[in-house]
Structures are given as C-alpha cells and as structure tokens.
Amino acid sequence: MIEIEHLTKKYGDLVAISDLNFEVTRGKIWGLLGPNAAGKTTTMRILTGYLPATDGRAKVAGYDVFEKPNEVKKLIGYLPEVVPLYNEMTIESFLNFVAEIKQIPSDRRKESVNRVVKITGLESLRGRLIKNISRGFKQRVGLAQAMINDPQVLILDEPTIGLDPAQIIEIRKLIKSLRGDRTIILSTHILAEVTQICDGVVIINEGNLMASGSLEELTTSFKDKEGIFIKLKKGGEESSSLLKNISGVDRVTQKDDGFEIEWKKGKDFTDDITRFIVEKNLGLLEMRPLAMNIEDLYLKVISGGIEQ
Amino acid sequence: MSNTWTICKKEINTYFTSPIAYVVTAVFLILVGFFFYNLVSWFSSQAIRLSQNPYYFQYLNINQMVYSPLFNNISIILLLMIPILTMRLFSEEQKIKTDELLLTSPISVSQIILGKYLSALFMLIVMLVLSGILSIFCFTYGNPELAPILNGYLGLFLMGAAFIAAGIFFSSLTENQIVAAASTFGVLLLFWILNWAASSAGGAWKDILNYTAFFQHFDNMTQGILDTTDIVYYLSLSFLGLFLTHSVIQSRRWR
Numbered sequence: 271m272i273e274i275e276h277l278t279k280k281y282g283d284l285v286a287i288s289d290l291n292f293e294v295t296r297g298k299i300w301g302l303l304g305p306n307a308a309g310k311t312t313t314m315r316i317l318t319g320y321l322p323a324t325d326g327r328a329k330v331a332g333y334d335v336f337e338k339p340n341e342v343k344k345l346i347g348y349l350p351e352v353v354p355l356y357n358e359m360t361i362e363s364f365l366n367f368v369a370e371i372k373q374i375p376s377d378r379r380k381e382s383v384n385r386v387v388k389i390t391g392l393e394s395l396r397g398r399l400i401k402n403i404s405r406g407f408k409q410r411v412g413l414a415q416a417m418i419n420d421p422q423v424l425i426l427d428e429p430t431i432g433l434d435p436a437q438i439i440e441i442r443k444l445i446k447s448l449r450g451d452r453t454i455i456l457s458t459h460i461l462a463e464v465t466q467i468c469d470g471v472v473i474i475n476e477g478n479l480m481a482s483g484s485l486e487e488l489t490t491s492f493k494d495k496e497g498i499f500i501k502l503k504k505g506g507e508e509s510s511s512l513l514k515n516i517s518g519v520d521r522v523t524q525k526d527d528g529f530e531i532e533w534k535k536g537k538d539f540t541d542d543i544t545r546f547i548v549e550k551n552l553g554l555l556e557m558r559p560l561a562m563n564i565e566d567l568y569l570k571v572i573s574g575g576i577e578q
Numbered sequence: 579m580s581n582t583w584t585i586c587k588k589e590i591n592t593y594f595t596s597p598i599a600y601v602v603t604a605v606f607l608i609l610v611g612f613f614f615y616n617l618v619s620w621f622s623s624q625a626i627r628l629s630q631n632p633y634y635f636q637y638l639n640i641n642q643m644v645y646s647p648l649f650n651n652i653s654i655i656l657l658l659m660i661p662i663l664t665m666r667l668f669s670e671e672q673k674i675k676t677d678e679l680l681l682t683s684p685i686s687v688s689q690i691i692l693g694k695y696l697s698a699l700f701m702l703i704v705m706l707v708l709s710g711i712l713s714i715f716c717f718t719y720g721n722p723e724l725a726p727i728l729n730g731y732l733g734l735f736l737m738g739a740a741f742i743a744a745g746i747f748f749s750s751l752t753e754n755q756i757v758a759a760a761s762t763f764g765v766l767l768l769f770w771i772l773n774w775a776a777s778s779a780g781g782a783w784k785d786i787l788n789y790t791a792f793f794q795h796f797d798n799m800t801q802g803i804l805d806t807t808d809i810v811y812y813l814s815l816s817f818l819g820l821f822l823t824h825s826v827i828q829s830r831r832w833r
Contacts (some may be wrong), residue, residue: 318682321831343684354679356588358595369684370584477663 271296271389271423277326279312279477286312287477290326294453294470297446301468302457303568304507306517309477310414310457311351314425318348319454320473330423344373347421351428353412361392361411364400372419383384386414390444406437413444424448426456430463442467461564473571480571489567495520497532497560498540503553505529516546530560581685585693589667590700598663603705604661609644610709613651613777617644618715618792637817640722641802649730649800652709653792656702656738657770661762663701665755667694672753687827691820702738706731726802733799737792740758741766743819750826 277290285310294300315321317328319339328335330342356364365386386450387393388409395403400411409429416424427473429445430438445454446467458464464471465485472482481488502509505527513522513531518539521532536577540559547554593599621643671677680690710731716722744766747757773791776784788794795808819827 298822315678320678320682340684343682346682348674348678348682351680352675352683354676355675356592367588368679368683371581371680373684375583388650446796453741500588517718563666 271331271409272455273327273329274317275329277313277316277328277457278324279321280324285477288475290474290477290479292472292479292482293310294455296432296453297449297451298469299449299456300472301464301471302455303459303461303464303471304457304474304480305459305572306481308474310474312393312477313376313429313474314348314427314455314457318346318397318425319343320348321541331508345418346423346425347416347419349412349416349424349429351425351431352495353408354409355411356402357481360397360399361387361403361414364411365414368415382418382420383551385420386417388433389417390414391440406433409433409437409441410444413441413533417448422452423452426454428457428459430567440464461568465564473568475572481567485564489564492536495532496535496538497530499525499528499530499556499558499560500542500543500547500554501528501556502547503555509552512550512552513543513546516543518542528556532560540573580666580690582693582696585680585685585690586696586700589694589697593663593697593701596665599701599704602659602701603708605803606655606705607708609655610652613646613648617648617802633786640716640720641726644716645722645727645730646800649734650796652734653737653796656734656741657766658763659705660698660702660738660741661745661748661759661766663698664742664749664762665696665759666749667746667825668750668817669753669755669758673755681831687824690744691823691827695820699739699745702735702742706738708735723802728802729802730800732804733796733808736799736809737796738814740792742813743816743823745819747819747823747826750823771818774784 272294274290274292276287279286280393288556290309302313304310312321316323317330317335319335319342319507320335320431331343331345333341335342351512356367359367362383366379369382374382380571387396390413392407392410392414394468395407400408409432413426416426426445429568430441433441445456448454456463456467468485470484471488473480483491505524510522510524512531515520516535516539518537519531521530522535523530531539531543544554544557621638622645625635625638628638644700648753668677671680681687713722713727741762745758745762748762748765749755751761769790770792773788773793776787776791779787789811795811798805798808
C-alpha cells in the first residue's frame with residue numbers, strides 16, 4: 271500500500287532523511303519510531319505530498335506521490351504534528367470545510383461529517399467554537415478531519431502527544447478500531463504505544479533507516495542471545511551460583527524474585543536447565559522464554575548496536 | 579472552480595466572524611464620509627458665493643470639485659486599509675500550520691490563492707458599494723454626471739485589486755501579520771509616489787517611472803478618462819502579485 275524507495279530529503283546542506291526504504295502492506299498499522307529530529311515528520315510530509323523529496327520515490331496505493339499528487343491526496347487522511355484547526359470556526363463548519371476541500375460530493379458531505387463526529391465522540395460538541403474546546407478534543411477534531419474522506423491510508427504524526435493518560439488510552443483505542451482494511455502509519459516516541467497498537471515498526475535515526483519489519487521479526491532477528499525466565503522455590507545467591515555452572519549458560523541475573531538465564535543464540539539449553547533444576551531439587555515454580563521488549567530493541571537499534 | 583469558491587467562502591466567513599471586516603469597513607466609511615462632507619460643504623459655499631455671478635457659476639462642476647478629490651482621498655484610505663485586510667490571508671495559515679491541511683488536500687495552490695484573492699475583492703466591493711450610498715445626496719440635490727463617477731469607482735476597484743494582490747504576496751512571505759501589513763503599506767506608498775522621482779529623471783527613466791507609478795493611472799480615471807493602458811496596468815499588477823505569491827508558496831516547499 272505504501273512503498274518508499276531510496277527516499278532522500280535535504281534542506282540545504284542538512285540531510286533530513288537519506289536513502290530510506292520500506293514498505294507497508296494493506297490493513298496494517300505501522301509505527302514510525304525514532305528520536306527527535308530523526309526524520310519522521312519529514313517522511314510523513316513527503317508521503318502526503320506536502321514536501322517534495324530530493325531524491326527517490328514514494329508510492330501510495332500504486333500512485334507515485336510526485337507524479338500523481340492529487341490522486342494520492344484523495345486517498346489519504348493526514349493528521350500533522352500541529353493539528354491544523356481554524357479557531358474561529360465551529361467543529362461542524364470546520365469539518366464541512368474539510369469535506370469540501372477533500373472533494374466529497376455535496377450530497378455525501380453531511381453523512382461524512384456525521385460519521386466522523388460519531389466515531390470521534392464529538393457529537394455533543396459539534397456547534398462549539400474550536401478555540402473553546404480542550405486539547406484532547408482538538409486532537410479528536412484533528413483525527414475527525416483526517417478521516418472525513420474515509421481514506422485508505424491514514425498518516426498520523428504523534429497522535430497522542432500532549433494528551434492526558436485517559437485521553438491517550440481513548441485515542442489508541444480509536445486508532446485500533448479504525449484499522450479495518452485501512453493502512454495506518456503513525457509516528458511516536460512512546461514505545462508502549464507501538465507494542466499496543468502497531469503490527470510493525472520502522473525505526474529511523476538521523477535520517478537513516480535503522481530497522482523495519484513486524485515486531486516479531488525484529489525482536490527475533492535482533493536478539494543475539496536467547497534465554498528463559500525461571501522462578502524457583504529456593505531462590506537466592508546459592509541457586510544463582512549453581513545455575514551459572516551449567517555449561518553453555520552465559521549469564522544469570524536475578525530479577526523479579528526469579529532468574530533470567532541467557533545463552534548465545536543458536537542452541538537451546540532449556541532442556542538442560544530443566545533437568546539440572548530437577549536433579550538439584552530446586553523446586554521449579556515458573557518458566558517462560560525471555561522476550562525481547564520494544565525498549566531493548568529500540569535502544570539497541572538507535573545506539574547502532576545491531577546492524578540489520 | 580468549486581475549490582476556489584470553497585476557499586473564498588471560508589475566508590469571507592472568517593472576515594465576518596472576526597472584527598476585521600466590521601472595523602475596517604467602519605473606519606473606511608467614517609473617513610470617506612468625513613471627506614465627502616467637507617468637499618460637499620466647500621462646494622455648496624462656493625455655489626452660494628458665485629450664485630451672484632452667472633459667468634463663473636456656469637463653471638461650477640460637482641464632478642470636478644467633489645468627486646475627483648474624493649476619489650483621490652478614497653484611494654489613500656484604501657492604501658491604509660487594504661494591507662490590514664490582506665495581512666492574515668497567508669501569514670496566519672503559516673503561523674497556525676493550517677497550510678499543511680490545505681496543501682495536503684486535493685486542491686491546487688492557484689485555487690487557494692485565487693480563493694483568498696476573491697474574498698478580499700469581495701470585501702473591497704462591499705466597502706466601495708457602501709461608500710457609494712453617499713452619492714444619493716448628490717443625485718437628490720444636484721445633477722452630477724453618472725459616467726465619470728462610475729469610471730472613478732472602476733478606477734478605485736482596479737487599484738484596490740492591485741493593492742490586494744500586493745498584500746497577498748507580502749502575506750505569503752512571512753508568518754508575522756504586522757510585518758506583512760507594514761511591508762505592503764511601504765511598497766504601495768512607494769509605488770504611489772514613484773512619479774515624484776520622475777520630475778528629476780530624464781529620458782526613458784522619466785517615462786518608466788511615470789508609467790510605473792499608481793498615481794498617474796489613477797488620476798486619469800478620476801478625471802473621467804477611461805484608457806485601456808490604465809486598465810491593463812492595474813490588471814498586470816494584480817496578475818504579477820498573484821503569480822509571485824504562487825512562486826513563493828511553491829518554492830517554500832522545494833527549499
């Protein structure tokens with residue numbers, strides 16, 4: 271649905287993004303991750319046709335963004351980082367205006383406004399002036415305008431920034447519920463958001479693509495070690511030193527009343543460890559594979575610790 | 579075309595939901611009314627004075643003595659008021675980042691510019707039509723010629739249209755409305771008095787300066803002379819302003 275090939279954008283001498291490549295398939299939610307000034311907003315602005323790229327190609331639903339900008343603009347919904355709102359308009363008149371400039375035929379405009387107002391829970395506020403509503407509601411109006419043309423592709427630049435925790439949860443739920451067969455790209459620096467909403471991630475840093483893929487793919491491919499977490503009846507230092515003696519085990523760390531045992535990727539030591547625990551009569555209470563979490567992945571990728 | 583109309587409609591709404599339209603129109607009408615009152619009272623005092631002398635009395639002409647100076651005065655008021663009307667048209671969009679909404683919608687930059695231009699033209703027409711109501715007094719109690727008056731209004735409209743195009747151009751250059759208004763005013767004033775420099779210049783320069791100055795073209799129209807050169811002059815200035823605005827907005831994206 272979205273294909274980006276060798277995309278480069280320079281502002282004068284400053285390279286905002288360089289040689290970016292990734293692809294997002296239909297019906298998926300992808301997160302664009304990266305520190306501040308990584309090039310997330312620039313990438314989104316190019317995809318929406320707001321900025322032209324210096325080099326490379328970007329395609330949305332088969333249309334080249336540079337060659338057929340109007341076709342692309344009809345297909346997408348975009349929520350920029352700073353929500354574009356006219357303060358002197360009411361929510362309803364603003365959404366009507368957006369419906370008009372998004373070329374929704376006049377007989378379907380009212381229905382479209384009603385639909386997005388309902389989805390975003392703004393029904394009771396339709397007649398209110400935008401300048402008089404709270405930050406959270408403004409964000410919702412932003413989402414409503416992005417969805418007014420029932421877009422196949424939704425591009426959301428930090429959709430939950432500046433919201434209170436309850437609002438963040440609501441907006442996340444809303445984004446998840448929008449998925450259907452839509453393709454959604456959202457940028458964020460909240461890592462938990464990615465694990466909760468996204469199917470895949472693109473991690474960029476200083477304009478360079480650091481990693482991209484589904485969450486499972488990435489966590490498996492970026493793990494250089496494997497391991498398990500176990501909880502024993504007999505915890506403490508004694509068990510810890512015993513476990514370290516198992517051949518092949520690299521590291522044993524005490525964590526949350528249990529132990530994390532790690533070994534080099536490739537061989538599976540789970541059986542050996544189980545046997546050892548039973549033989550030594552340590553009392554196994556719990557055992558699960560160690561999953562690499564998104565924070566570890568992100569930090570590792572951003573610090574350049576792993577080459578893809 | 580419908581996109582242009584959408585933008586235009588929205589801008590006209592914005593003019594009237596904020597105090598701008600009311601304040602600018604009110605100030606404009608008060609000033610025009612003041613000048614009109616002074617000119618008419620001066621004219622009637624002259625008429626009373628000369629009524630004893632039939633030879634001079636026949637030379638009293640309301641079009642020459644009231645309308646010509648009135649149009650000149652109105653043009654100066656427009657010079658002050660139009661930068662205020664146009665200053666927010668693009669500056670505001672850049673400041674509150676709504677340009678991102680407009681430029682990622684399937685409408686063209688030309689449609690956006692044209693829509694905004696038409697909305698300001700609408701305001702100009704409202705102001706001129708309202709000021710025209712004053713003429714009811716002249717037509718009730720006197721017999722001025724209509725054609726030169728309409729010609730003068732056409733001149734004001736064309737000049738105002740060129741002012742608006744200049745204002746839109748400066749508004750597209752900055753996100754600060756005050757900067758936009760001040761530079762529009764400065765440039766318009768400079769164009770207004772450009773012919774002052776013509777008197778000391780010689781040869782081709784003299785002709786160029788005279789042709790470029792607003793005043794020369796406008797003076798014809800207040801005298802009741804309709805010359806295509808003047809119309810072409812104002813229309814080309816409007817086109818130039820809008821064209822430059824288009825270039826500014828496009829080039830900002832490529833920077």
